[in-house]
Amino acid sequence: RPIACSTPFIVYAGKNFLANLKKLGFKTFNDVWDESYDKFEGVDRIMRINALVKKLSNSSLKELRDMHEQIKDVLIHNVEVYKSFKNGMEIDLI
Numbered sequence: 001r002p003i004a005c006s007t008p009f010i011v012y013a014g015k016n017f018l019a020n021l022k023k024l025g026f027k028t029f030n031d032v033w034d035e036s037y038d039k040f041e042g043v044d045r046i047m048r049i050n051a052l053v054k055k056l057s058n059s060s061l062k063e064l065r066d067m068h069e070q071i072k073d074v075l076i077h078n079v080e081v082y083k084s085f086k087n088g089m090e091i092d093l094i
Contacts, residue, residue: 006079
């Protein structure tokens with residue numbers, strides 16, 4: 001849903017979720033914030049995500065606007081990739 005709505009995201013899912021999204025052609029936000037949490041699972045993943053959310057929540061409004069400006073191209077790219085899947089492109093997960 002965040003991809004379709006052109007919204008940045010942090011994912012609490014299985015290990016390597018972001019890596020698998022990238023294999024499908026999507027881009028993530030590793031140029032703007034630390035996505036190393038994707039290599040972990042369980043409590044370690046939760047703790048790293050929590051630290052990231054805390055860091056982002058302490059950002060000023062200007063910093064958040066600057067981040068959003070920096071990721072605009074990623075958001076647009078992801079919507080286009082999403083539309084290509086939605087329009088019948090097959091996903092090869094093997």
